[in-house]
Amino acid sequence: MNKFIIQKEIARLIVLQRIELIDSKMKKIRKVFGRKFFSSFITKYFLNTALIGKKYFDVMEKEFFTLKNFIEIKDKNFLSIGGGVGGLELFINNKVDNSFFCFVEKNYVTKKVKYGWDEKNLEAYNNIELQKKFLLKNGMETSSFKIFDCDKDVLPENKFDVIISLLSLDYHYDFNIYIEYLKKVSHMETKIIFDTIRAEYFSKIFKNVEIIQSQDQTVHKSKRIVCSEFI
Numbered sequence: 249m250n251k252f253i254i255q256k257e258i259a260r261l262i263v264l265q266r267i268e269l270i271d272s273k274m275k276k277i278r279k280v281f282g283r284k285f286f287s288s289f290i291t292k293y294f295l296n297t298a299l300i301g302k303k304y305f306d307v308m309e310k311e312f313f314t315l316k317n318f319i320e321i322k323d324k325n326f327l328s329i330g331g332g333v334g335g336l337e338l339f340i341n342n343k344v345d346n347s348f349f350c351f352v353e354k355n356y357v358t359k360k361v362k363y364g365w366d367e368k369n370l371e372a373y374n375n376i377e378l379q380k381k382f383l384l385k386n387g388m389e390t391s392s393f394k395i396f397d398c399d400k401d402v403l404p405e406n407k408f409d410v411i412i413s414l415l416s417l418d419y420h421y422d423f424n425i426y427i428e429y430l431k432k433v434s435h436m437e438t439k440i441i442f443d444t445i446r447a448e449y450f451s452k453i454f455k456n457v458e459i460i461q462s463q464d465q466t467v468h469k470s471k472r473i474v475c476s477e478f479i
């Protein structure tokens with residue numbers, strides 16, 4: 249497989265989750281007509297679905313390479329916070345036999361998506377039904393995952409081996425929203441991988457913090473870190 253199979257509705261979600269996937273012409277249109285018009289109209293009529301399926305696959309493969317060395321065969325229980333439709337988790341699922349994924353996500357799309365720091369954590373760009381369709385269509389078994397709506401569902405309380413949140417936790421909203429929950433669901437060796445602009449802060453929270461990638465070219469200038477053992 250070298251691309252994801254997606255339908256238009258899923259492509260529309262993916263470009264909101266990964267705005268880098270749209271080309272410069274689309275970006276200009278978004279700038280001129282505004283974010284609301286872009287997500288409600290432009291993505292409806294002018295997206296090349298197959299191309300987005302391919303580009304999303306390539307970007308997720310690249311993301312997978314940034315963290316694959318931290319995923320061991322013994323890791324079976326994965327928690328994904330704000331994983332979008334879950335392209336990255338499909339790569340992990342292919343690497344690790346008998347893995348199980350819990351996805352914690354929001355189940356709505358904000359009308360006028362803004363991408364900054366979201367103090368109240370109201371910004372969202374997902375649809376759990378479409379996420380489920382995407383995962384099943386691209387090879388994840390029904391028995392290998394469960395999706396939780398973070399605003400409505402009781403979140404899973406088992407211990408996870410790896411917790412991943414790319415471009416979501418502490419990138420768009422405060423890590424502290426989930427800190428008590430993460431303490432509850434992690435064990436001594438749980439690896440928590442996420443993107444942040446304040447990597448130093450986390451050495452007060454975790455015994456081990458390792459920077460695995462630096463994004464200096466983007467507006468956010470974030471670092472991807474792997475943390476373990478809450479202090």
Ligand SMILES: C[S@@+](CC[C@H](N)C(=O)[O-])C[C@H]1O[C@@H](n2cnc3c(N)ncnc32)[C@H](O)[C@@H]1O
Nearest residue numbers: 265330331332352353354372373374414415416
């Ligand atoms: C920029 S997208 C990144 C998606 C994916 N991680 C990726 O790298 O492609 C941020 C995601 O976080 C989700 N999100 C926002 N607030 C959240 C929360 N409190 N809990 C879980 N997910 C959240 C959004 O719905 C969206 O899918």
